[in-house]
Amino acid sequence: MALSNTPIRTSNRPTVPLSEPQPFDRDLEFNQADFERVRRLIHERVGIDLHPSKQNMVYSRLSRRLRERGHLTFRSYLDGVQSGSDTDWQEFVNSLTTNLTSFYREAHHFDVLAERLRHIRSGDVPRIWCCAASTGEEPYSIAMTATEARVGSTSAVVHASDVDTDVLATAERGVYSLESVAALSEARLRRFFLKGSGSNAGKVRVKPELRAMVTFRPFNLLTNDWRMEPYDIIFCRNVMIYFDRPTQRRVLEGLYACLKPGGLLMVGHSENFGDHRDLFHLTGKTVYVRSGT
Ligand SMILES: C[S@@+](CC[C@H](N)C(=O)[O-])C[C@H]1O[C@@H](n2cnc3c(N)ncnc32)[C@H](O)[C@@H]1O
Structure with a gap:
């Protein structure tokens, strides 16, 4: 060709x-x-x-x-x-599926996340769901943010899912090219990653402590089964852009059902759900808060 x-x-x-x-x-x-x-x-x-x-x-x-x-x-x-x-x-x-992602993509969400996590009592364990996790950069960024924000308290439980099982396998491995972590600070690299050697030369691996914070599983957002223990924060970023409006509504109803009252929903930079105020209302740049009690 x-x-x-x-x-x-x-x-x-x-x-x-x-x-x-x-x-x-x-x-x-x-x-x-x-x-x-x-x-x-x-x-x-x-x-x-x-x-x-x-x-x-x-x-x-x-x-x-x-x-x-x-x-x-x-x-x-x-x-x-x-x-x-x-x-x-x-x-x-x-x-x-299209799986574009990166560490700390749309970085402002991680500042909002850190702020919210600091306000959750030290005895409580925040629950965070990353529901279109792709190759893992997003849930690991969430876990790093939680570790940094909750010094002295249990950091967080992070659940990560995606419908694509290939990307989830990459995420679970937690091995990344040096290029993909190039924008991370030296301090974060040292704290959260191991440098690869031998066949992993030129790569990094997330440290076992960080890996242990994240649980991965396949999950299709088109499911009808949203029965799960509610979350404090959900990241559902850059996936609903691929859905039509009725599907977006259906997924938003599901996310609403498994977010705690007052819980936060982070969405992608080009996703706008302003028409669904009965479920969520905007509280910051692409950050929604669950409506009602
Ligand atoms: C462009 S990536 C976004 C990754 C990450 N959330 C981010 O913003 O960097 C979109 C992801 O959504 C996943 N996806 C597409 N349809 C899905 C569905 N019905 N349920 C769960 N994940 C889905 C794809 O497999 C892909 O990994």
């Missing part, structure tokens, strides 16, 4: 080529009906509302799966996914 294949950096998983294959480069059969089927399936399964312009992205993300499974057409691959196992579905979903 005569392509510029420079990757856009998506944390540890650079999967989005800057220039995607043009139709004449395609060696696997992929037509409009296949694309519409992918759009429908991913929307039904995880709520992602794929833009009609994303044909090339879908082709480039899924064609590897087709080859691995020996399919020559998208139709036969999708038939296989639909009649296949949970693993086939999971691979399909993992291929289509």
Whole structure:
């Protein structure tokens, strides 16, 4: 393929080529009906509302799966996914998520988090949920902030989840390139990371104490089961941007159900839920507080 294949950096998983294959480069059969089927399936399964312009992205993300499974057409691959196992579905979903993230992304949220944590009594253990955790930079940033903010008290319980099991595996490993921690202060690097050697040379690993603060599990925000012990703070950042409005409402209702009264909801820089004042109202830049009692 005569392509510029420079990757856009998506944390540890650079999967989005800057220039995607043009139709004449395609060696696997992929037509409009296949694309519409992918759009429908991913929307039904995880709520992602794929833009009609994303044909090339879908082709480039899924064609590897087709080859691995020996399919020559998208139709036969999708038939296989639909009649296949949970693993086939999971691979399909993992291929289509976008996982861009970084340590202390949208840094102002971590100042708000630290402030809120300082006001929780030292005997209480704050509960924080990071529900689109991607490769782990976000939940580890939360755990570092909690450790720094709650000197002398139990720092926090941090639950991290994502629908994509590949990124969760990376998150659980807690190994990152030096480049991805380049913006962290020397003090944080020394306190929270170990420098890799041997096969991990050029990388860092989160220290066991930090790793132990975070529990990872798969969770689909499209679930109907929101029964869980309520949280003080939820980070749900840069994921609802991929959902349509009815799906956003459905997820907001779920998040409302599992936040304590007065609890905080952090959302991404381009996400705005001002229309849902019965559930949340804005209290700072992209910081919402749960409405009601
Ligand atoms: C762009 S990343 C954002 C990561 C992080 N929250 C941040 O702001 O840096 C979006 C993440 O949402 C996850 N995601 C997409 N749909 C989801 C769903 N239905 N349930 C849970 N996670 C989902 C993707 O797998 C991806 O890791």
